[in-house]
Amino acid sequence: MDDGEQLGETESGQARFGALDRLSKREIRALADPQARVALRYLADHSPTTLSDxxxxxxxxxxxxTGSIAGPSRHRANVVALHHETLPALDACGFVEYDSTDHTVREADVPDAVWALLERAD
Known part of the structure; x- marks a missing residue:
């Protein structure tokens, strides 16, 4: 199956492929993380915020x-993953500014191509 078939031949499929075409491999890898997509959507309206929030x-x-109940251990695991993986990756892409010392995060420069993908993802 080629990329066109995977994404569909619809107008939105073509837009999605066009958005991917404008992103680097590093950016695509960062955006493959569901936590990254949630973080960027949240930061669009709540920047700056804290790592805990x-x-x-x-x-x-x-x-x-998932329809589950999340406890403190799941929250802690997510905070650790955000701190060590997700936020540094988004920072390296220039999408966020993450201060790992005071644990604050702010939206930086999120390209239109990323917003186009986020509108269609998840």
Whole structure:
């Protein structure tokens, strides 16, 4: 199956492929992480925020998606993953500014191509 078939031949499929075409491999890898997508959507309306608050949002999003109840251990695991993986990757792409010392996060420069993908993802 080629990329066109995977994404569909619809107008939205073509837009999605066009958006992917404008992103680097690093950016695509970062956006493949569901936590990253949740974080960027949240930061669009809540920037700056704290790592802990972002952990709450990611944990709540996971619980809603799976129909489960998330406890403190899941929240802690998400905060650790955000701190060590997700936020540094988004920072390296220039999408967020993450201060790992004071644990604050703010939206930086999120390209239109990323917003186009986020509108269609998940």
């Amino acid at each position: 972002l952990g709450d949002v990611v944990t709540g999003s996971e619980a809603a998606a």
